[in-house]
Amino acid sequence: MQFKKLIAVGLAALMSTTAIGHALAQPINENPLSDPRVRKAIAYAIDMDTIIETIFEGQAVRAIGMLPDGPNKPTDLIHYDYDPDKARALLAEAGWDSSRELDMVYYYTDQATADLMAALQAYLADVGIIVNYRLVEGDVASQISVVPDDPVNGPSKVTWDFLYGARAALALQEYFNRYAYGLKPMIPNIPRMNELVAKVNGTTDPEVQREGYFEMEHYINENVTQIPLYYQQLYTYESDRLHRNDAPYGNEQYNYNWGVENWTIDPDASGKAVMYTNAGPAQFFEVPWQNLGIWVANKFAFDTVLEADGSLTPIGGEMADTYEISEDGLTFTFTLKDGLTWHDGEPITADDVVWSIGAAAKFPVTHPVVQSTLKKIEGADAFIKGEADTLAGVSAEGNTVTVKFATLDPNVLLSFSQFAPLPAKYFEGVDPVTLQQAPYWQKPIGSGPFKIDEVVMNDYTTLVPFEGYHKGTPKIEQIIARPSSDNDGNLLVNAQAQKADFGYTKAAGDVPGLEALDYMNVHPIDIPYTRMLWINQFPHPTN
Amino acid sequence: MLTYIIRRVLILIPMAFVICFLVYLGLELTPGDAVSHMINPDAAGSMNPAQLEALRQSLGLGQPFHVRFWSWFTNLLQGNFGYSMSGGVPIANIIATRLPATLELAAVALVFSTVIGSLLGVVSALKRGSKTDSALTVIGMLGVSIPEFFFGLVAISIFALNLGWFPVGGRSMPGYLTLWDRLPHMVMPAMVLSIMLTAGVMRYARSSMLDALSRDFIKTARSKGLPEWRVNLLHGFRVALTPVVVLIGFRLPVLIGGSVIIEQVFQWPGIGNEFISAVRSQDYPVVMTIALLSVMAVLVASLIVDILTAVIDPRVRLGE
Numbered sequence: 001m002q003f004k005k006l007i008a009v010g011l012a013a014l015m016s017t018t019a020i021g022h023a024l025a026q027p028i029n030e031n032p033l034s035d036p037r038v039r040k041a042i043a044y045a046i047d048m049d050t051i052i053e054t055i056f057e058g059q060a061v062r063a064i065g066m067l068p069d070g071p072n073k074p075t076d077l078i079h080y081d082y083d084p085d086k087a088r089a090l091l092a093e094a095g096w097d098s099s100r101e102l103d104m105v106y107y108y109t110d111q112a113t114a115d116l117m118a119a120l121q122a123y124l125a126d127v128g129i130i131v132n133y134r135l136v137e138g139d140v141a142s143q144i145s146v147v148p149d150d151p152v153n154g155p156s157k158v159t160w161d162f163l164y165g166a167r168a169a170l171a172l173q174e175y176f177n178r179y180a181y182g183l184k185p186m187i188p189n190i191p192r193m194n195e196l197v198a199k200v201n202g203t204t205d206p207e208v209q210r211e212g213y214f215e216m217e218h219y220i221n222e223n224v225t226q227i228p229l230y231y232q233q234l235y236t237y238e239s240d241r242l243h244r245n246d247a248p249y250g251n252e253q254y255n256y257n258w259g260v261e262n263w264t265i266d267p268d269a270s271g272k273a274v275m276y277t278n279a280g281p282a283q284f285f286e287v288p289w290q291n292l293g294i295w296v297a298n299k300f301a302f303d304t305v306l307e308a309d310g311s312l313t314p315i316g317g318e319m320a321d322t323y324e325i326s327e328d329g330l331t332f333t334f335t336l337k338d339g340l341t342w343h344d345g346e347p348i349t350a351d352d353v354v355w356s357i358g359a360a361a362k363f364p365v366t367h368p369v370v371q372s373t374l375k376k377i378e379g380a381d382a383f384i385k386g387e388a389d390t391l392a393g394v395s396a397e398g399n400t401v402t403v404k405f406a407t408l409d410p411n412v413l414l415s416f417s418q419f420a421p422l423p424a425k426y427f428e429g430v431d432p433v434t435l436q437q438a439p440y441w442q443k444p445i446g447s448g449p450f451k452i453d454e455v456v457m458n459d460y461t462t463l464v465p466f467e468g469y470h471k472g473t474p475k476i477e478q479i480i481a482r483p484s485s486d487n488d489g490n491l492l493v494n495a496q497a498q499k500a501d502f503g504y505t506k507a508a509g510d511v512p513g514l515e516a517l518d519y520m521n522v523h524p525i526d527i528p529y530t531r532m533l534w535i536n537q538f539p540h541p542t543n
Numbered sequence: 544m545l546t547y548i549i550r551r552v553l554i555l556i557p558m559a560f561v562i563c564f565l566v567y568l569g570l571e572l573t574p575g576d577a578v579s580h581m582i583n584p585d586a587a588g589s590m591n592p593a594q595l596e597a598l599r600q601s602l603g604l605g606q607p608f609h610v611r612f613w614s615w616f617t618n619l620l621q622g623n624f625g626y627s628m629s630g631g632v633p634i635a636n637i638i639a640t641r642l643p644a645t646l647e648l649a650a651v652a653l654v655f656s657t658v659i660g661s662l663l664g665v666v667s668a669l670k671r672g673s674k675t676d677s678a679l680t681v682i683g684m685l686g687v688s689i690p691e692f693f694f695g696l697v698a699i700s701i702f703a704l705n706l707g708w709f710p711v712g713g714r715s716m717p718g719y720l721t722l723w724d725r726l727p728h729m730v731m732p733a734m735v736l737s738i739m740l741t742a743g744v745m746r747y748a749r750s751s752m753l754d755a756l757s758r759d760f761i762k763t764a765r766s767k768g769l770p771e772w773r774v775n776l777l778h779g780f781r782v783a784l785t786p787v788v789v790l791i792g793f794r795l796p797v798l799i800g801g802s803v804i805i806e807q808v809f810q811w812p813g814i815g816n817e818f819i820s821a822v823r824s825q826d827y828p829v830v831m832t833i834a835l836l837s838v839m840a841v842l843v844a845s846l847i848v849d850i851l852t853a854v855i856d857p858r859v860r861l862g863e
Contacts, residue, residue, distance in 0.1 A: 107584045138574025138825075140584040166585050177589070282820060283637070284630030291583070364598040365581050368589035384594070433594070434601045436581075437631025454717055457640060458812035462717050480717060482810065490712060490810055496704050497711040 028188060029153065032096065033161060034537040039224035040080070041090035042535070045127040046120060047082035048229055055115045056230070059508030061526070063228035065217045066167070066175045068528045072213040077221045087127040098128040104162035104533075105136045105144070110487070112509060117164070120533075131162070144185065151182045151189045154538030158185045163534040166232070170254060170292070170312065170369045170418065171411045172209075172528070173200050176216050186536040187225050204329050204410050227533040233524045235511055239501040240519040241266040242275065250310020251527045252504040253486075254293040255418050257307050257315065260300065261449040261474040265501060273477040276499045278488045280461040280481030284441040285452075288420045289366045296503065297481050300463050301343075301446035302420035305334060305353070306413060310525075314413035319348065319421070319447065321399075325412060332403040332412050342423045343451035343466055350396035355424035357403065358383060358391040362432035373415035378406045421447070449474045458483050495520055544853070548846070555842045559835065560616070566834045567612050570827050576604050577628040580824040602628050615831060625828040627821075634832045637817060642836075644714055645813035647722075648802060649795070651733040656740035657791055663741070664748020664787075665780060671753065679745065686742025694735045695808035702731060712810030732809040736802055740794060747790050752783040785855050792848035796840035 027035035048062045067073040091098075104120065106113055117133040124131045136143045144165070146157040163186070167175050178184055179193035193216060200212035220226060236252055238244070243266075247259030265275045279296050288298045307318040317323055323334035340348040360366045361374040362384055374380060379392025393404040405412070426440045443455050449471065450463035461481045465474040482499070484490065487506070492513045494500040500520075505511075506529075514520045578599050582590055599605050603614070618625055624634035667679040703711040708727075710716075715725050755761065756779050764774045803815035814833060821829035 139576065139579035141579055141582055141590070143574075144584065168585050174589070283627065283632060283817075290581075362594070364578075364594035365590065368586055371591070431601065433597050434631070436629075437602075437626065439631070441630060442632065456715065456812070458816065459714050460716065478717070482713065483812075489807075493699060493704070493711050499711065 027094075028537070029539050031537055031539045032094065032100070033102075033535050034188070035094045036223050037090045037094040038096060039227070039535055041087040041094070041096070041127065042124065042129065042533075043080035043224050043227050044083045044090070045087040045129070046123050046227070046229070049082065051116065051119050052230055055112055055119060056508045057512060059235075059511050059524075060233065060531075061231040063230050063530055063532070065221055066226070066228050066530055066532070067172060067213060067217060068231055068526060068530070072172055072210050074214045074217050077217060080224075080227075084123075084127050091128055096128065098130070101130045101132060102161040103159065104131050104133040104164065105160040106133065106164040107136050107140045107144070108164075109135065110507065110509075112507075113164070120164075147182055147185050148538060151184065154188065154540065156186060156536055156538035156540040158536060159540055161536050163536070164229075164531070165534060166529060166531045168253070169528040169530075170367065171414055172213060173197075173410065174369065175528075175530070176200065176213075179216070186534050186538060188537055190219070190225075193219060201410055202408060204325075204408070209410065224535070225537075226535060229531045229533060231526065232506055232529040232531055233508075234504055234506050234527045234529070235508075235514070236504045236523045236525060237495070237500070237502070237514050238521050238523075239495075239498065240521070242501045248310045249523055249525055250308075251312055251525065252293065252296075253291075253527065254312055255299060255304050255308065255420075256293075256310050256312060258299075258310075260476075261469060261471050264475045273475070275476050275479045275501045276494070277479060277481050277502045278484040278491065278494065278500065279486060279503065280483045281455070282458045282483040284436070284457075285444050287363065287365075287436050287441070289360045289363055289370060290436075292367050292370075292418045294486050297452070297461055297463065298420075298446075299448070300450040300479060301444060301448045301452055303447045303449075304417055304420050306417040308414070308417035312414065312417070314417040318417075319353075320416075323413075323416075329408045329412075330405045332405070332416070334401055334416070336399045336401070337470055338399070340447065340470060341468070342447055343445045344423075346423065346425070348421070348423075348447055350399055350401050352424045353401050353421045354391075354394050354396045355427075356419075356421040357394050357401075359422070359427070359432035359435060360419065361391060363435050364433060365436075367418070369411055370415045370419055373409045373411055376405045376407045376409045378404045380406070450476075450479060453478075544850070548850070551846050551849070555839070555846075558842060559838050562838045563616070563831060563835055564612065567615070567827065567831060568608075570825065570830060571608050573825065575825055577602060577825045577827070578604065581629070604628075611827075615828065619832075619835070624832050627829050628826045629821075629824050629829075634829055637829060638814070638832065638836070641812060641814040641817045644811060645802060645806070645815060648729065648733055648736060648805070648811065648813060651729065652736040652740055652802075653791065653794065655733070656737045656744050656794075657787075659737075660741040660744025661748045661784075661787060664745040665752050665775070665783075667745065667749040668752035668756065668783075669775060679749075683742045683746045683749075686738050687746070690804070691735060691739055692804050692808050694738050695732070695805060698731045698735050699808070712808075714812050732802075732805050732811055735809075736805045743794075744787060744790060748783060748787050751786045752779060755779045755783040758782070781855065785852055788851050788855060789848050792844045792851065793841075795844050796837055 032038055052058060052060045052062055064079055065073050065077045104117065106117060121131045121133060144158060144163055148154045148156050169175055176197055179190060180197045181189055181194045196212045196216045200209045203209060234252060236249055243264045244259070245262045245264060247262055248257060250256035250258060265273045267273050277296055281297065285298065286295055288302050293299050303319050305318065305320050306314050306323065307316050309315045317334065319336055319340060320334040321337040323332070325332050336348065336350060336353070342348055357374060360370065361377070361380055366374070377391060377393035379388055382388040383391045393406070395402050423445055426445065427435070427438060430438045443452055446452065449466055449469045451466045452461065453464045454462040463479040463481070465477070467473050482494065488503070491500060491503070491505060491510055495514055495517055498519070511522055514522050576599070578595055582595070603611060615625065624638070626633055627637060663679055667676045670676045699711055702708045709731050710728050714728050719725055761774060761779055764778045802813060803819055805811065806813045806816040818830065818833045821833065
């Protein structure tokens with residue numbers, strides 16, 4: 001009996017390694033999707049080049065691997081070029097039951113996604129895989145993200161076979177963090193991946209991180225634990241009236257050194273330098289810790305502690321004059337610039353920053369990368385649970401703030417390059433858990449180059465230059481922001497009416513219309529945003 | 544009549560309660576809640592469930608359905624509409640800012656469609672079988688058949704983008720202080736909203752005018768030697784007006800809650816837009832308040848229609 005147990009443990013350990021798991025090439029449970037041959041067949045069955053050319057009108061990049069192109073992505077990944085014959089052969093080898101019906105879910109409501117679902121269904125049907133697809137609505141998280149009680153054997157708590165989703169990453173670790181033990185709703189535990197996730201999260205050394213990314217990319221690529229489909233691009237659009245004056249372009253969804261204070265715009269008929277944009281608030285300004293730079297009105301109005309470049313690499317201080325990280329990576333210290341003020345003229349103090357760090361740690365929907373950083377601060381757990389009144393690891397002396405971490409976080413600088421402190425005095429008596437419900441968000445007092453002037457909710461918001469901004473008073477006299485989501489359904493009509501001078505879109509369908517306007521300029525920008533298919537390999541009730 | 548009105552008003556209360564309960568129940572049965580809407584699905588797996596649960600508890604979402612409904616209802620009876628879950632804004636403020644935008648659009652559309660629709664309907668009936676009648680009938684059919692958003696997009700294309708006469712959308716701009724300033728913004732949405740209403744009123748007015756003109760009292764009036772205009776307008780049109788009033792009465796609440804498409808096409812910051820946004824984000828206090836407003840508008844409109852019908856048509860006796 002003891003011997004049998006040892007054999008079983010040994011086999012399980014062997015199967016968990018890349019080489020053996022790959023060589024065995026057979027299902028690991030009763031779900032045939034746990035068979036790598038079936039998953040490879042699915043990858044070979046999809047003609048992404050044609051999908052990109054047709055459905056996305058060429059406005060996407062076929063994904064090879066999870067990570068976007070760059071130094072952290074290996075160049076020798078298998079491409080899985082469209083080969084339906086190979087897909088059929090793999091399915092035959094795996095004994096695929098062609099009467100089996102699979103369930104594919106998605107949560108984007110745009111037409112391109114619906115078209116993509118239909119295309120995937122047709123490609124898979126062509127090789128003998130029947131797929132039905134459906135949109136998940138309402139509490140999406142509980143339908144796609146609930147993990148099984150047993151992360152090794154399942155069964156899964158999600159009922160679908162395929163999930164079409166995306167990873168829009170601020171930090172590259174985000175692409176892989178769900179491979180950590182117990183975080184995957186759809187993939188049985190892979191011990192080596194657990195180690196690699198810990199490796200890339202446990203160091204600030206880019207070389208060590210790169211080794212980890214390479215190995216994880218190879219594992220996912222060879223075992224097709226998920227299928228990367230395409231890299232989504234982001235398109236910045238500008239009218240001919242707008243002049244960035246050599247300010248860089250970057251990932252507009254986040255905060256970067258866009259140099260907006262130096263932008264200029266040709267005056268309108270009244271002689272005023274007015275810039276029109278969108279993404280203004282419909283009912284309230286969103287807390288800038290949640291989606292970081294998505295709402296341009298927030299980006300105009302708030303400064304961050306540090307500054308990143310267009311690729312989101314931290315490059316220096318914004319509100320911080322100086323900063324440093326200790327050699328062990330566990331202490332981050334920064335000193336605020338002298339004379340910083342909020343838009344109401346009150347000084348920005350280190351105490352404001354300390355309060356903001358604590359509130360952001362408690363705020364439930366702070367961006368996951370920033371939240372992950374904040375939760376590693378000494379005493380964060382007790383503070384968040386309400387067992388401590390203050391966040392022990394954060395302190396202020398004069399204009400200097402010191403943040404002490406209990407464990408190493410690889411993204412401290414990145415997180416603080418996205419983190420906008422708020423004026424504490426406006427939140428007295430407000431529970432950070434319900435921070436978004438505070439009256440402050442009807443007309444926030446910020447710290448950035450433009451201050452919010454007039455707010456007519458759901459109609460327009462105006463911003464005007466913040467006189468005395470520490471990087472220089474902005475040159476654009478007024479910004480008028482119409483309300484919209486980050487996917488603005490009225491973008492084209494407003495652009496045609498010359499009421500859209502600046503903004504960005506991720507909707508590829510908007511691009512041809514914008515490019516057709518001779519006074520609009522569109523700049524495609526590669527961003528870390530990979531659309532993919534997750535494959536549920538666990539046994540589940542509908543198997 | 545007073546007894547009738549009092550009885551009808553008393554009936555409104557339980558009806559409004561039942562309808563609100565059903566709307567609340569419908570929201571409850573919809574998957575998800577206000578907190579799940581706040582989470583970007585792409586980041587769903589990375590959020591901390593314990594903190595999300597804390598937010599749910601803080602917003603009162605952890606309580607059972609009946610407790611939440613009763614709490615909402617009793618607050619309402621005390622004049623407290625509550626707060627939006629998404630942004631914490633007092634709902635009274637939301638209504639105060641959004642309802643006027645919708646009402647001004649609805650008022651213009653209702654007046655325009657009533658006057659023009661009734662006139663065209665009468666003309667069509669009086670010229671029955673003529674080319675004018677045929678043309679108006681076809682136009683009426685097109686008006687009620689083609690969706691509003693189509694007219695909206697065509698209007699934007701022609702009058703805003705090509706001719707540049709009107710702005711493409713929005714209700715106002717910085718520096719606009721008066722209704723006169725805002726008028727250019729209102730023209731297109733109000734006219735487009737009027738198209739379907741005008742067509743409907745015209746068709747109703749035509750058929751009811753034709754019906755009235757075939758009655759015996761019209762023949763009697765003519766036999767008395769009354770001038771034709773007097774026969775048509777004072778005798779015929781007055782009777783023909785009854786079903787038109789009913790139609791217009793029931794259009795009012797539809798306009799309040801139902802100009803959603805127009806508001807979206809023309810970026811109009813009205814209550815319809817707010818309702819759609821609140822339903823999507825499962826912001827139930829906002830949904831419930833707007834639903835209650837709509838319910839009350841329908842019930843009150845039906846009461847007003849009854850009263851007006853009795854006033855216009857002496858044969859109608861309320862409460863009998």
